[in-house]
Amino acid sequence: MEEKLPEYADVVVLGTGLPEALLAAACGRAGLSVLHLDRNQYYGGDWSSFTMTMIHEAAENKDCKLSSEEVSKISSTFLKNNEKLIELGDRKVVDDMDIKWIPREMDEVPMQEKLKALGQMRKFSIDLLPKMLLSKGDMVRTLCDSQVSMYAEFKLVDRQLCPSECEKTKKILLNPVPVSKGEIFQSEALTMLEKRNLMKFITFCTLWNGKTKSEQFIVMDGTGDRPFAEFLEMMGVSKKLQEFIIHTIGILDSQPTTASGMKACCEFMNSVGCYGPSPFLFPIYGCGELSQCFCRLAAVFGSIYCLGRPIQALVEEDGKIVAVIADNQRINCRHVIMSSRYVPEDIPLQSSQKFDRIVYATDKPLKKDEKEAMTLVNLAAFRPDSEVSRVVEAGGYMSTAPNGHFLVHATGTQEGSSNVESLVERLFEENEISPYWKMSFTMNSLKFDSSQMGGVSNIVVAPPVDPSIHYANVIDEVLLHFSFSFIFDIF
Amino acid sequence: MAKTYDYLFKLLLIGDSGVGKTCVLFRFSDDSFNNSFISTIGIDFKIRTIELDGKKIKLQIWDTAGQERFRTITTAYYRGAMGIILVYDITNERSFENIKNWIRNIEEHAASDVERMIIGNKCDIEERREVSRERGEQLAIEYGTKFLETSAKANLNIDEAFFTLARDIKSKMEQNEMRAGGSVSNTGRVNVGGSGTQKKSFFSNWSCTLL
Numbered sequence: 001m002e003e004k005l006p007e008y009a010d011v012v013v014l015g016t017g018l019p020e021a022l023l024a025a026a027c028g029r030a031g032l033s034v035l036h037l038d039r040n041q042y043y044g045g046d047w048s049s050f051t052m053t054m055i056h057e058a059a060e061n062k063d064c065k066l067s068s069e070e071v072s073k074i075s076s077t078f079l080k081n082n083e084k085l086i087e088l089g090d091r092k093v094v095d096d097m098d099i100k101w102i103p104r105e106m107d108e109v110p111m112q113e114k115l116k117a118l119g120q121m122r123k124f125s126i127d128l129l130p131k132m133l134l135s136k137g138d139m140v141r142t143l144c145d146s147q148v149s150m151y152a153e154f155k156l157v158d159r160q161l162c163p164s165e166c167e168k169t170k171k172i173l174l175n176p177v178p179v180s181k182g183e184i185f186q187s188e189a190l191t192m193l194e195k196r197n198l199m200k201f202i203t204f205c206t207l208w209n210g211k212t213k214s215e216q217f218i219v220m221d222g223t224g225d226r227p228f229a230e231f232l233e234m235m236g237v238s239k240k241l242q243e244f245i246i247h248t249i250g251i252l253d254s255q256p257t258t259a260s261g262m263k264a265c266c267e268f269m270n271s272v273g274c275y276g277p278s279p280f281l282f283p284i285y286g287c288g289e290l291s292q293c294f295c296r297l298a299a300v301f302g303s304i305y306c307l308g309r310p311i312q313a314l315v316e317e318d319g320k321i322v323a324v325i326a327d328n329q330r331i332n333c334r335h336v337i338m339s340s341r342y343v344p345e346d347i348p349l350q351s352s353q354k355f356d357r358i359v360y361a362t363d364k365p366l367k368k369d370e371k372e373a374m375t376l377v378n379l380a381a382f383r384p385d386s387e388v389s390r391v392v393e394a395g396g397y398m399s400t401a402p403n404g405h406f407l408v409h410a411t412g413t414q415e416g417s418s419n420v421e422s423l424v425e426r427l428f429e430e431n432e433i434s435p436y437w438k439m440s441f442t443m444n445s446l447k448f449d450s451s452q453m454g455g456v457s458n459i460v461v462a463p464p465v466d467p468s469i470h471y472a473n474v475i476d477e478v479l480l481h482f483s484f485s486f487i488f489d490i491f
Numbered sequence: 492m493a494k495t496y497d498y499l500f501k502l503l504l505i506g507d508s509g510v511g512k513t514c515v516l517f518r519f520s521d522d523s524f525n526n527s528f529i530s531t532i533g534i535d536f537k538i539r540t541i542e543l544d545g546k547k548i549k550l551q552i553w554d555t556a557g558q559e560r561f562r563t564i565t566t567a568y569y570r571g572a573m574g575i576i577l578v579y580d581i582t583n584e585r586s587f588e589n590i591k592n593w594i595r596n597i598e599e600h601a602a603s604d605v606e607r608m609i610i611g612n613k614c615d616i617e618e619r620r621e622v623s624r625e626r627g628e629q630l631a632i633e634y635g636t637k638f639l640e641t642s643a644k645a646n647l648n649i650d651e652a653f654f655t656l657a658r659d660i661k662s663k664m665e666q667n668e669m670r671a672g673g674s675v676s677n678t679g680r681v682n683v684g685g686s687g688t689q690k691k692s693f694f695s696n697w698s699c700t701l702l
Contacts, residue, residue, distance in 0.1 A: 152567065289570075296565055299558050302533070
């Protein structure tokens with residue numbers, strides 16, 4: 001049963017997170033032989049989704065650092081003359097993991113036992129990094145072009161809520177954001193005049209979309225880097241409408257300048273109506289499906305997958321990686337692609353950004369509706385200093401929790417004084433929701449410069465996890481990496 | 492576009508490497524057989540439309556893409572599957588013993604009401620048989636599934652296997668529909684990239700720059 005790994009692959013990919021999976025699929029499709037490895041038993045790495053049972057197991061830390069005896073043993077077994085062993089890192093991308101069941105008075109039987117007895121633990125699909133897909137965005141395009149879209153199923157995010165503080169009760173009100181033309185005209189939040197002005201602005205955006213960069217530049221009249229609100233003011237958009245527009249697109253860009261705000265407006269509007277009223281799609285069973293689906297594509301093109309075995313070291317000769325040592329075997333290769341987790345310890349970071357992730361399991365939605373929905377809330381207004389403050393609620397409707405149950409995902413960057421956790425807990429308290437399970441951790445977006453790999457030229461570090469709502473950055477960087485490293489090698 | 496079928500069933504093939512899953516698939520879908528063993532490359536799924544009781548049933552049958560070799564079948568593979576054919580090789584004891592592991596996998600990742608069936612393939616090679624028919628039948632009884640010995644090479648029982656599974660799924664589906672009072676629809680699912688209007692830009696550019 002213990003099959004041996006191949007002795008050679010054009011490309012060895014370490015880590016099965018989404019960016020690595022994309023790269024593996026692209027390499028496989030381009031006709032390269034690919035060996036795709038992961039230390040974990042499961043696919044997806046830091047981009048994975050877990051069942052309730054699995055997440056408790058996955059949270060336990062395994063040490064995979066080599067002892068000095070192992071290093072010398074591997075060196076003497078596998079290295080030829082002039083070759084050097086480079087140990088792989090095990091960088092902390094997910095850190096300070098804390099998971100707990102929260103006992104509740106209302107439960108006669110503890111929820112954990114109840115779910116277990118009903119066999120529902122496996123009905124959860126808990127994302128480490130939930131993201132949305134813009135209907136006209138890069139990820140959807142990539143899914144279509146690669147035909148990976150047929151491996152997964154998607155549903156629309158059916159409501160976006162915009163929070164505001166009630167002047168009387170000081171409670172956070174969750175107002176539905178109207179996105180379609182029909183919804184805008186039915187909206188009670190806007191006056192007739194504002195509605196007309198909004199439609200005027202939408203027309204302006206449509207025209208803007210057709211303009212060239214230089215024409216757009218002239219219209220912005222030097223305000224490109226100024227806050228978006230100033231530009232809207234200049235356009236004669238009322239204060240209230242300004243807020244409305246900025247809140248709506250704020251989910252894409254919470255502190256927009258004129259240039260980035262217009263870009264976000266156009267992205268948002270382009271995607272509206274594409275598959276339905278909302279511009280956002282979400283994969284059924286969660287985002288972890290995406291990396292698996294790209295891995296399947298890679299496999300269909302002949303990539304070999306092996307998970308859950310030790311990945312020990314790299315072998316370098318004359319500034320190039322010539323082999324990977326994994327599961328006590330030597331695999332010769334021409335390229336190595338790795339997630340930031342595997343980057344050797346002595347390689348300097350280019351940049352890093354930490355962000356908070358908190359996930360709650362509840363059995364009552366944030367805001368009651370006639371149907372079980374998937375909800376997106378931008379909390380930027382309550383944390384104006386932070387780049388990202390976002391809540392995503394998905395449950396039975398998206399098959400990420402048993403029917404009647406929900407996962408509430410909070411994601412927040414760490415600037416400013418307040419944190420996203422306290423904000424979500426305020427929402428729970430005000431809406432009398434008591435979660436029965438909570439998981440909190442920080443995610444570390446570790447960025448490396450693939451041209452600064454300690455003098456080694458054929459390592460590509462896949463783009464890291466990031467707190468943005470969509471996949472644009474990932475796709476951008478993956479594309480860049482792919483064309484860069486592989487054209488240069490071939491020509 | 493008008494639908495050319497009444498039902499669409501997603502079926503999976505599962506089992507150890509080399510038991511002949513891809514051969515079973517090709518025999519059923521294309522009525523062809525290739526004797527040389529090539530680990531599965533480039534095969535996603537095959538389609539054949541069959542007729543049962545006057546209904547047109549489109550069977551979409553997925554192959555493992557070679558991911559069974561190191562037991563790295565993605566959990567996503569099992570999503571939405573309505574029927575699973577577990578395949579072992581009657582000339583390979585090991586592949587028979589591993590059926591238990593594959594069933595455990597299915598229980599963990601597939602829908603709880605998925606229809607299952609066990610087939611013992613390569614039954615044309617009687618002289619190298621390691622697993623008796625009785626043991627196959629016994630295992631199927633243990634797991635409450637149907638059982639057939641098949642040969643993709645000699646074209647024995649391949650159609651029977653798929654038709655049996657399809658019939659079981661169909662009757663279960665019709666029962667569920669009756670219980671639900673009308674057709675059961677999957678609400679809210681969005682068809683991404685299925686319309687045939689896709690522009691090939693991103694991925695195709697990648698390979699273009701290379702070749």
